[in-house]
Amino acid sequence: MEWDALTLSRLQFAFTISFHIIFPSFSIGLASYLAVLEGLWLRSGNDKYLRLYDYWVKIFAITFAMGVVSGIVMSYQFGTNWSAFSQATGNILGPLLGYEVLTAFFLEASFLGIMLFGRHLVGPGLHFIATCIVALGTLVSAFWILAANSWMQYPVGYELRDGVFYATDWLAIIFSPTFPYRLVHMVIAAYLTTAFVVAGVAAILLLRRRALEESATMLKMAFGLIAILAPLQLVAGHEHGLSVYDTQPSKLAAMEGHWETWEGSAPLILFAWPDEASETNLYEIKIPEIGSWIVTGDWDGAITGLKEFAPEDRPNVPLVFWSFRVMVGIGFLMILYGLVGAWASWTGLMERMRTLQVLVVPMLPAGFIAVLAGWITAEAGRQPYTVYGLLRTSESVSPIAAEQVAASLLMFVAVYAVIFPAGVFYMGRIAVEGPVSSKKPARKKKPASRKEPARKKAPAKAKSRKTSAKKRTRLSAKLASAFAAKQQKPAAAKSKPDLPVLNPVEESPAPEDPISAVAGKPSSQEDMAPEDPMPEDPMPEDPMSEDPMSEDPLFDEPMPDDRDTGPSLIDIAEQYETEELPDNFPDYKREDPENGNS
Amino acid sequence: METLDLPVIWSIILGIAVLMYVVLDGFDLGIGILFPLARTDAHRDIMMNSVAPVWDGNETWLVLGGGGLFAAFPMAFGAFMPAVYMPITLMLAALVFRGVAFEFRFKAKGRGRRLWDHTFNIGSVVAALSQGLVLGAFIQGTSIRGTAFSGGSFDWLTPFSIMVAFAVLVGYALLGATWMIMKSDGPLADWARRWAMRCLPAVLAFMAAVSFAVLLFDIQAGQRWGISWPTINLEKLLPLAPVPFAVLGLSLWLYNALKTKSRYAPFFCSIGLFVLGYLGLAISIFPYVVPYELTIWKAAAAPNSQAMLLIGVLILLPLILAYTAYVYWVFRGKADGPGGYGHTSHDQSPA
Structure with missing residues (x-):
């Protein structure tokens, strides 16, 4: 094998597309799953579904981001490494990929922000719509990219003049004979x-x-x-x-x-x-x-x-x-x-x-x-x-030096070798923590008003300092009862010590929380009932002795409270009211004397 | 069809797409550029939170720019991309790092978070510099034989392109700083104001330097402005003179807005500066899509291909702009404080 620009470009394409396809094939299915979970939650009111949603959406955020950035790489490689291909097929594949951007990418990327961060800003109904739009976007994206791929596999509806393809029948091109099979096959594969x-x-x-x-x-x-x-x-x-x-x-x-x-x-x-x-x-x-x-x-x-x-x-x-x-x-x-x-x-x-x-x-x-x-x-x-049958791969490659393709290939290998394990690590860590959340937004209530200065700004913090000691007392009482529950179930207690499943801090009912109060569900289901899934849990202070990931340098100082990345104002106010104050808690004035003067 | 000049329409659409990208991803790259200069981790959290819900949509304009070029001007896409192979590849790798840093940073703790802070910063800086190198290479022209690139691997690397790269870096930093003024209060906003104040003269100096370099050394672009050193054709120059004067006026406005601690004006003035700089560039380059080899008519896709996607653009682009505006509206307001709309990201600081 000759290490020319062609071979290296093929290797690079194979490597980057293989890396890329991992993420869409997961995010297509996961987006639909999230839409189903949120729909079930809205329909049934069973908070189990919301906990599952909040759990999987964190993993979705990571897999989607990795899919987006590795996808941008693909779109530009057509030009950098396969310029002859781009010039020959641009008339046909360009519009197909253009429609993918216009109908899918913008939809997904824009509404993802609302999906991840906007529940308390737009209310549950609109949030569900945002989730559905993102799910739809992933499927629309699959539609266009498979239309383009199917045409490359079995070109129809074209005219070839002087080495350039011209479209003669757009519907034939988009719905080419093999396209329905590929689309169905791929979407089922993603769901599986x-x-x-x-x-x-x-x-x-x-x-x-x-x-x-x-x-x-x-x-x-x-x-x-x-x-x-x-x-x-x-x-x-x-x-x-x-x-x-x-x-x-x-x-x-x-x-x-x-x-x-x-x-x-x-x-x-x-x-x-x-x-x-x-x-x-x-x-x-x-x-x-x-x-x-x-x-x-x-x-x-x-x-x-x-x-x-x-x-x-x-x-x-x-x-x-x-x-x-x-x-x-x-x-x-x-x-x-x-x-x-x-x-x-x-x-x-x-x-x-x-x-x-x-x-x-x-x-x-x-x-x-x-x-x-x-x-x-x-x-x-x-x-x-x-x-297929018309344009050879060797005639598709760019007129570029092999050295720079070698350099870029090595670079992509190095980049992906860093971010892939990191992504898998962070997703894995979220996954093994399990769905834990007591953050319950109102299901039937209007979105929390944006203008809640008391929740947003200093007063909440001041209050949190005052109440935190009290909350901690409550926490110890809870731990004691959890421990008692453990004693009552000696059979279950023989299991290995484990990561604490429920964060006792998060469970404290927050009667002062207006949203839960309106929802009429003051987070009672999170209370440490005897049938709690993990009555045998060790004390949360217990070091993460059995967790293999605690050895990892990236996993330092695990703290139960930072598990939830829920975005709401109430979450944070609640958290500050209950958790032990982190060291860097808004004391930036202390760290940064200069800002005080400016 | 005969009355429609599709390549002109498409060059306007692509121009808008690229401008949208430069302005929108410009400010979130700017946040990344200024990231290590922030005073505290709390400030960094706020900075990151302020762009976390929108960066993904911002970056999609880059895909539209590339995809649109592929669709509307495939000959230009195929001719120019190999010419800037290395800066484009660097940019892609940098954007990969920077994009995942958004997600990983919020999941990481302690040292891990520190690592992704650096990744986010370096990724943003490298992406901005690479985009500047691509822009510089674009302005200075490309060697083409037929419709294929015929230059060397390092044609893009010249003193001029390096200057443009730093101009873009500083420009993005200005956008990022003024964005932060809009999205925060107190010490963080004051800090952002100070950095905007530092970036502004640098941006102006770079704009002037790049403009003069183009006019003096690049005959073709200079002729458009009536300048063919040492002669100046006032008939051509005068109608275009408002552009540089508008730049000056806007800069004064921006300076004043920073002095009076205005909240919104600095960001929109900075956008205005970018729009004017972009306009000046468009005047210099049009109608080339690969200066100074391929015109938009020569590089255009077949009319039925351009028309096919144009239908989609005319229907969908207004829709995209509308829901992009909606998303920005949902996340309007200040992003600062732990009560912002970002991730819950306060945890223990590393010892």
Whole structure:
């Protein structure tokens, strides 16, 4: 392999797109899940759903930000590394991507701010609309990008003059023949990916004996969805496969591992090592006869072999062959998990049997792996073309020096090697903390008035100083009762000490809080009732002895109170009223004498 | 269709998109540039909170600028992007760091938070400088053969582009400082005012320096203003003379607004300065989309492609502007104090 600008640009594109696709495939599903959770909360008034929303929205914020920034990288790479491609296809792909920006990106990015920070500024109804808009935006984005990709896989509605594509039929271009299959396949994949993350996280929480009620709900919702979507994905994927048979014979031959052309009754090759040098499969395991039926829907269906294509017109056969099998294998595993998991979680068995919980955890990243494998099949299978059959990848690259592509590739690897572990770390830390929140905005009330100087400014702080000692006394009383509850349940108490699940500080009812009072729910459900999910919790002062993450340098001085990133004025006022004052609490005058004078 | 000059319409749309980006992401990059100069962590929290709900939308204008160029002028997109390969790549990496720093910083504690503070700052500075380098390279022109880039890897790196880079850096800092004046009170607003006061003369000096450099060394842009050293064509210059005078007038207004501690005027004056500088640039460059090689007509996409997306823009852009305004309205008011609309971000300070 020659390390020229082409190879390096391909590597860079493969690396950055693989990194990018991880985040949308999670955020598409998670945005819809959040919309469902918030809708359920508004409908039922069950605060369990709000706690779940507040929990997942923090993870959503991180995954969305990582998706946005890695997506900007993609859009500019078309110009920097694939300028010849951009000039040839700009007439067709430019408007499609332009519509993606106009109909999806702005929608998502603008309403995300309200979704993350605006609940107390716009009220619950509008906030729910904002969540729905963000969810819709993620789906619209998928629509346009898959329309563009489908056109590259199977171009229609164009005219090619002097190496430049011109549009002749926009509807044909947008709704190209393979587009519906890709869109359905990808959206289901995104939902499955998210469902397995939700299920895996719930299983981890249960294993840590934490947030039992919410975890059980997460498991039911996740596996309920998987039980429906995983079998559906098999159908959608199969239909998509049939469309590949119709439109991309060289890709199909590589996926199926057929070197020779079959006029019917082709075998189904399960496993093999396709050897490109000898143009045969090594170590082949196959089922005779049924291949034609599975691939073409007809026992006598013909399958074109790879040998019909010149070697320079073939994709990388082992890569396409194996990534396809990884995807399909995970797909079947998902069906199995969906059926068993739905049964076990809806009967409550999953909550009781730790073995089942342990089995769910390894499937947490399954969706990501399947999505990556599926995209590798699709994109590597399209090679050696960017626009299938018409524009070669080697003719698409920019006239740039290999050195600068090498430098940029190394830079992206370095950048992503820093932010990926950091993102996973922060998401993981939020995830294992579990849904804890007593911050309850009014469900039926008008938004809190913006102009509440007493809550916003100094008076609240002054008050908080005065009352904090009293609150701390109340806190000790609570801890004592929690400890008593622990004594009453010796069986449960043998579990390992753990992170405190409920923050006792946050639970104190705040009768002075007008919003809770109006809502008529003075946060009673957070009180340490005997059936509290974590009666065996150790004292919150307990060092995080069992938490592996406490070793991490980024995880210093864990403090129960900073778990909630809820934005409301009331939250903060409440927090300041109850928590032990942080050292840097608004004493900046002390730290900054200069500001006092200015 | 014959009566519509689509490339002209598209150059106006793209011009608006890029201007929106420069102004909107300009102030939040400016916040990042000024970040380490803030007096306390509490101030940094407020600064970050003031832009946290909107940075994402601001950055989307950059995607529209790039995507719009791809759609409306694919030849220019393909010709210019390889010419500025390195600054664009640097900018992307910097924006990645800076964007995730928003989220990570609020989740981190102690040393971790310190780390993301630095990341946010360095990311903002590098992004601003890279954008300046791209702008500088754009103004000074690109080597093109046919419609493909034909220059070297470091064509973009000249004393002129470096000067433009620092001009952009200081300009963004001014926008950030005046934004903070609008979004805070007390010591933080006073601090922001002091920094705005420091940035203002620097911005003016850079605007003058860049303008003279363009006029003196760049014959093509200078001719537009009637200046072809050493002769000055007053007939061409006089109709355009209001632009530099408006810059001076606006600067005085801004200075006065800072002195009188006006809350909103400084930010909008700073935006005005950017608009005028941008206008001056547009006058110098038009009708080139890749100076001084490709005109907007030569680089334009097929008319049916430009028209296809134009329909969407005409319907959707007003809508986007409306809901962007709505989001800013929701998050109006001061962002300071722990009661601001940002994350709850006070926790223990590192020992």
